[in-house]
Amino acid sequence: MRVTVRLFARLRDLAGSGELVREVPDPATVRTVWQVLVTELPALQEYERTMSVAVNADYARMSAPVADGDEVAFLPPVSGG
Amino acid sequence: MVPLVAVTAAPLDLSTLIAAVAQSASADGAITSFVGLVRDHNQGRRVSFLEYEAYDSLAVRALNLIIEEARETWPGARLGVHHRTGRLEIGEASIIIVAASPHRAAAFASCRYVIERVKQIVPIWKHEHFDGGDVWLEGATADPADEAARAQARRIACA
Numbered sequence: 001m002r003v004t005v006r007l008f009a010r011l012r013d014l015a016g017s018g019e020l021v022r023e024v025p026d027p028a029t030v031r032t033v034w035q036v037l038v039t040e041l042p043a044l045q046e047y048e049r050t051m052s053v054a055v056n057a058d059y060a061r062m063s064a065p066v067a068d069g070d071e072v073a074f075l076p077p078v079s080g081g
Numbered sequence: 082m083v084p085l086v087a088v089t090a091a092p093l094d095l096s097t098l099i100a101a102v103a104q105s106a107s108a109d110g111a112i113t114s115f116v117g118l119v120r121d122h123n124q125g126r127r128v129s130f131l132e133y134e135a136y137d138s139l140a141v142r143a144l145n146l147i148i149e150e151a152r153e154t155w156p157g158a159r160l161g162v163h164h165r166t167g168r169l170e171i172g173e174a175s176i177i178i179v180a181a182s183p184h185r186a187a188a189f190a191s192c193r194y195v196i197e198r199v200k201q202i203v204p205i206w207k208h209e210h211f212d213g214g215d216v217w218l219e220g221a222t223a224d225p226a227d228e229a230a231r232a233q234a235r236r237i238a239c240a
Contacts, residue, residue: 008136009206010217052204052223057138059225073136073204079218080133080140080164080205081117081176081196 001026001068003033009076011051014043024066030055031062033072050077085161086144088137088205093163093174102161102179109159111185113192117176119169123218126211133166133175136204140164146225147198151180154194154235155187162195164205194238201230 005020012018015037024036030053038045053060054073066072083101095114103112119131148160161179169175176199180192199205202225207218224230 006136008204009134009208010219012134013217050219050222054136054139054204057136057142059139059143059223073139075136075204075223076206076217077219077221078200078202078204078223079207079220080135080203081200 001028003028003066003069004071005033005037006071006073008073011044011047011074011076015041026068028066029062030060030064030066030072033066034062034074037074044074047074047076051075052078086141086148087163088135088140088144088166089163090165090167093165093177095174095177095179098161098163098177098179102159102181108157108183109181110183111188112179112181113185113188114180115176115178115192115196116174117196119171119173119175121171123209123211126209126213128171129210129212130171131169131175131210132208133164133169134206134208135164135166137166139204143203143223143225144199147195147202150198150231151191151194155182155191157184158182158187158191160191160195162199164199164203166205190238194234197234197237198231201227201234 052075159181180188182188201221202223
């Protein structure tokens with residue numbers, strides 16, 4: 001199945017793009033998507049312990065299920081305000 | 082009609098947000114506001130300008146969640162918050178928060194609570210451009226379910 005990956009801030013810079021469409025095995029969780037991503041882009045790995053994740057613009061956990069067509073976002077520590 | 086919550090590339094206007102929050106405010110005894118500004122120094126660096134990036138849809142959702150949280154603690158309070166994105170020059174407002182309440186204590190505290198929570202859980206990032214380079218600032222790992230972080234924001238708000 002196919003998911004849209006959204007990346008922000010330094011994660012986006014490291015990946016060279018803020019939006020990627022990727023094939024992932026079915027069934028998948030957010031962790032599956034992350035593993036596909038870091039296999040392709042090992043530089044992202046350093047964020048595994050500090051990032052947050054979201055599915056369809058709602059905060060989620062790495063164990064959350066992901067369906068075909070979902071938008072999965074990986075978010076570095078935030079610095080708004 | 083001005084929304085109470087917004088993430089926008091347009092310059093922020095405090096008086097417009099005050100008017101939106103204060104609508105039908107005859108029971109209110111106090112309005113407080115907070116304006117966050119881009120300053121010219123950070124951690125020993127001379128800042129030239131900031132670029133703010135947001136995950137807009139989730140940022141709006143997180144701001145609404147923060148307002149719901151604030152209203153659990155201060156039931157009489159009504160709140161509005163606008164956050165800006167894109168390139169901001171020194172001295173420009175990056176965030177404005179308005180709180181209205183029957184009494185001043187809740188207006189001050191809920192306003193402070195919102196800015197503390199914004200820094201914890203809203204998916205917005207500063208890209209700092211300074212003399213000699215640029216850097217993405219990274220603060221808190223965003224987790225709305227982290228009760229310890231929420232309690233800390235409440236403690237600071239009521240200090």
